[in-house]
Amino acid sequence: MMMYIGELARRVGATPKAVRYYERLGLLLARRAPSGYREFDERSVEIVRMIRRARFLGIPLNEVREILALLEEHSRPxxxxxxxxxxxxxxxxxxxxxxxxxxxxxxxxxxxxxxxxxxxxxxxCVDPRANGSRHAKNRIRGTQRRGCG
Amino acid sequence: MMMYIGELARRVGATPKAVRYYERLGLLLARRAPSGYREFDERSVEIVRMIRRARFLGIPLNEVREILALLEEHSRPxxxxxxxxxxxxxxxxxxxxxxxxxxxxxxxxxxxxxxxxxxxxxxxCVDPRANGSRHAKNRIRGTQRRGCG
DNA sequence: CTAAAGCCTGACCCCGATGGCAAAGTCAAG
DNA sequence: CTTGACTTTGCCATCGGGGTCAGGCTTTAG
Incomplete structure (x- = not known):
């Protein structure tokens, strides 16, 4: 039932570091064992799994947090x-x-x-005065490193 | 003909800080006036314009540098x-x-x-580990969101 | 001449979402 | 007990700059 961070990470395909990061951002709550180790249950697994899915879709963590907040309110996101x-x-x-x-x-x-x-x-020829220098700023957030298919 | 960093930046739609950054990374060379001010010519404008275009399209600066380095070689590029x-x-x-x-x-x-x-x-419906995580690692550059296929 | 604006270097902190490393404590098995 | 795997915290780094400060120099306009 209870598991430490390594098993949680393994089960959802994340790294322990990422899970700690999610916790620090408030996306996730973890109890602590007397040793100080984080303890997670099945619900944590579901939450982190959902975070990974959203991230996979390119949804940034602050937006994931909004979605999770909606879940907490028992609304359907x-x-x-x-x-x-x-x-x-x-x-x-x-x-x-x-x-x-x-x-x-x-x-x-x-x-x-x-x-x-x-x-x-x-x-x-690198001069073309055509277009190109309008900067669309940070609107586009695509992949960062791991391409997906 | 010659211009200082502010005019260069204005002409290409960048900031002086970004231009100094490009110079520090070796993408750009700037002569110096006796005052210490950077002096740029039309060719600098073209180069920085190309950098901005490439950046706009998500090509990282170190790859831009490869291209520019070859362009700068007057040998037989x-x-x-x-x-x-x-x-x-x-x-x-x-x-x-x-x-x-x-x-x-x-x-x-x-x-x-x-x-x-x-x-x-x-x-x-999303399974981040299904087909997405075969890590194409460094292939995809560009923006900060993660795309998948 | 003066004042404003621009430029210089250098520094520090910020963003996302981790990765890497290190020292130290804990757990589980032999 | 020992060993090794696991966990803890914390700091530094990434990329492409943006923002700000400081202190000092230069250029330009009035």
């Missing part, structure tokens, strides 16, 4: 999650468009014939 | 650059494919009907 998913899809679509734009830019550079005199003909 | 560009394009294409796949995944989740009892039916 589905509509909330659904809205988050819609927003996420819009971001993904925007990002795809941006990448296509960048790909066209790279393709143009590729089609530049090699120069013969000193210097690089491609470099000379 | 064209073939090198061309190969690098092909690799970039392949990665961009892969990233686009990943995002499209992720988008389809999100679309499927959107069609999940709302559950009635406690919990979220949508999140219940």
């Amino acid at each position: 589905c509509e909330h999650v659904r809205r988050l998913l819609r927003e996420r899809r819009a971001e993904v679509a925007q990002r795809i468009a941006d990448l296509n734009s960048f790909d066209r830019f790279l393709a143009e550079l590729e089609s530049v014939p090699a120069g013969e005199s000193g210097g690089c003909a491609i470099l000379a | 064209c073939e090198h650059v061309r190969r690098l560009l092909r690799e970039r394009r392949a990665e961009v294409a892969q990233r686009i494919a990943d995002l499209n796949s992720f988008d389809r995944f999100l679309a499927e989740l959107e069609s999940v009907p709302a559950g009635e009892s406690g919990g979220c039916a949508i999140l219940a």
Whole structure:
């Protein structure tokens, strides 16, 4: 029934460090054994599993916290999650468009014939005053390291 | 012709601090006026503009540096650059494919009907360990959210 | 000349979501 | 008891800067 942090982490596919991080952010509560070890039950497993699922979908932890708060109120967070998913899809679509734009830019550079005199003909073309320097700031949060399929 | 850091930053839509950061990372060289002020020319503008474009698209600065380093070499970079560009394009294409796949995944989740009892039916459908965690590790760069396919 | 604005270096803290490492305490098995 | 695996806390690092401060220098406009 009770388990320590290592087993919890193993069961949900996380690391003990991540679990401690979730606890520190207040997403999770852990009792303590007399030794000081954190003790978790099945409910903790479910919570952390849900955190991982949300994270897998790209939902940041502060939004996960909102979802968990809704759960605590016995409300059903589905509509909330659904809205988050819609927003996420819009971001993904925007990002795809941006990448296509960048790909066209790279393709143009590729089609530049090699120069013969000193210097690089491609470099000379890196100027296009076209677009590109509008910064969309931090709107897009995609993957960070682990690609998923 | 020559400009100080503020004008450069303004022209490319960056901040002086970011430009100093690029210089510190070796992406950019700046001459110094007798006063100590950094002096930039049109080529610097082009370089920083390209950095911003790449950053906007989620390419990390150390990879931008690889590209720029080759561009800066006046030796005979064209073939090198061309190969690098092909690799970039392949990665961009892969990233686009990943995002499209992720988008389809999100679309499927959107069609999940709302559950009635406690919990979220949508999140219940997600298994982060199923196919997502085969770690592509360093492949995906870009923004901070985690995408999946 | 003065004042404002811009620039210099360097430093420190902040964000997300961990990873890595270290010293020290605990648990379970042989 | 010993060993080794596990856990604790805590600090430093990542990436791409943003924000702010300090103290001092330069440039430019009035």
